Amino acid sequence: MPPDARLPRTRLSVPAYVDGVRRGDRATLARAITLVESERADDAGPAADLLDAILPFTGAARRVAITGVPGAGKSTLIDALGVQLVRDHGERVAVLSVDPSSPVSGGSLLGDKTRMTRLAVEPRAFVRPSPARGHLGGVAPRTREAILLCEAAGFDTVFVETVGVGQSEIAVREMTDCFVLLLLAGAGDELQGLKRGIVEMADVLAITKADGGNREPAARARAEYAGAMHLFPPTADRWSPPVLATSAAEGQGIVELWDAILAHQSHAEAGGHRLVRRRAQAIAWLRELVAIGLGRTLAREPDVAAELATYETRVGEFKISAVSASNELLRRFLRRG
Secondary structure (H helix, E strand, O other), X not given: OOOOOOOOOOOOOHHHHHHHHHOOOHHHHHHHHHHHHOOOHHHHHHHHHHHHHHHHHOOOOEEEEEEEOOOXXXXXXXXXXXXXXXXXXXXXXXXXXXXXXXXXXXXXXXXXXXXXXXHHOOOOEEEEEEEOOOOHHHOOOOHHHHHHHHHHOOOOEEEEEOOXXXXXXXXXXXXXXXXXXXXXXXXXXXXXXOOOOHHHHOOEEEEEOOOHHHHHHHHHHHHHHHHHHHHOOOOOOOOOOOEEEOEOOOOEOHHHHHHHHHHHHHHHHHOOHHHHHHHHHHHHHHHXXXXXXXXXXXXXXXXXXXXXXXXHHHHHXXXXXXXXXXXXXXXXXHHHO
């Protein structure tokens, strides 16, 4: 019997996935990402085996996060930057675009990929939209796994475009090397609304859509943010985030943006901070998966599920706080273990 005979029709064998990914076959890469994104119980084992098999071939790519509020022009800027890297520098570029989820199917709405019309058809590029599925932080539940698969496929740069939920999009920083924040001039987020959250975590800031009638406001916003960055305490790696003005429509500031990303990478590598950051990210990923696994294990316990229903009723009737209920439930579960 052929080795794949008992596999689900849509699933390849792990060696077939590894071979296709390593050859840079985009169709196999897409299927491999689908496998690791799957929520089917029988896909969990093969997905883990696949990630273990490709792990030795990962780690060489630049991991760049592109984030910002909706309307900041993330997809358009990535399209312009990606095309330049592919055509002018001969790079292989992967884009993991996190889209809002469909309320009907739960799948990706595919809006971001349709805005990368030039990059999506480049043979040296790979654009993959994935649904957020309610995952917090602007990323999809399996973005980290998808990054590793793209690296194993030989891509030089992997961009992660977040879904665009504003100040909470810090989870993507825990899986990338360079955190690029896109800002809009005149959007109410100038100095008076400057947050010590997402702005403080940015490695590079870019004021987008700096063209036409927005050129002068963008220049003023760039100057204001550049001055404000000095108010923040120095980062652990002593990097001073540059603030740029870009226009994807006119192709202005794109070269400077890429130079800033490369400068950040060189700075991080020279000081050993890139490796430290990646090690911390890997450990944080482990802890997140363990916490998720423990939660699922708890939910599957029949006795706990029954008690949970009782506590839910009491909490819903305001007879006990959610904090006390969760503490009691966890104590009972841990004592039984």
